[in-house]
Amino acid sequence: MNSKSLILIVEDDAAVRNLMAVTLETRGYRYHLAQNGTEALIEATTHQPDVMLLDLGLPDMDGVEIIRKVRSWSGMPIIVISARSEDTDKVEALDAGADDYLTKPFSVNEMLARLRVALRRISTDQQPAIQENAVYDNGSLHIDYAAGCAYIGDSEIHLTPIEYKLLCLLAKNTGKVLTHNYILKEIWGSYSSSEVGSLRVFMAMLRKKLQSGDAAQPYIQTHIGIGYRMLRQEKNPEEAP
Ligand code: CA
DSSP states (O other): OGGGOEEEEEOSOHHHHHHHHHHHHHTTOEEEEESSHHHHHHHHHHHOOSEEEEESBOSSSBHHHHHHHHHTTOOOOEEEEESOOOHHHHHHHHHTTOOEEEESSOOHHHHHHHHHHHHHHHHHHTOHHHHHSSEEEETTEEEETTTTEEEETTEEEOOOHHHHHHHHHHHHTTTSEEEHHHHHHHHHSOOOGGGHHHHHHHHHHHHHHHHTTOTTSOSEEEETTTEEEEOOOOSOTTOOO
16 A cells, blocks of 8 residues: 555645655655645645645644644644754644654655555554454564563563553554553653653563563654653564665
């Protein structure tokens, strides 16, 4: 489905917009363009793209507002693009329901890689067998939700209850960047910035335990100052879209 995927590009900077469009076109994607928030919402509702690439700094509307509006009726992956170096914008966008982010200036290869992650997430979500199953498989990582056990290959990983909850939360959101704020709320039911330190410790333990099998491919990606993401292990990372 990837080669026919429809991507909505929302960007007011014509040069960046054209570069993105040309890149997508040469890779066989279909795309639509929007120059501002109003156009973005019209395009999103009328054409229901597979993925939205959304610049946060638009002339008529805050990008975060667009995410909230789209999220009220659609789960389409949204990758935000921010020229601002401040992490708070990205965190706010992710907490509003964005899946991922790119910071300007970004390379076209980086953009294509993020797109592949987003498209893989929807193709996995659309397989009912996987959703209904009580198991999770990703590379050599296997979770048996019914039994409450996790494995790397054939060996069980011994996790504390919190580590197991963290692993399940990340697994259920594979491909999506989860903010510290979101994880703390989901696991501990509260959020305070002082708890980010404890989260980091739990995450370090969890990663160490997951690494025993194939250390070359980390499952959990750290986004400094932002959060974490479970990566889908690829058999062939160079696979064309
Ligand atoms: Ca802009």
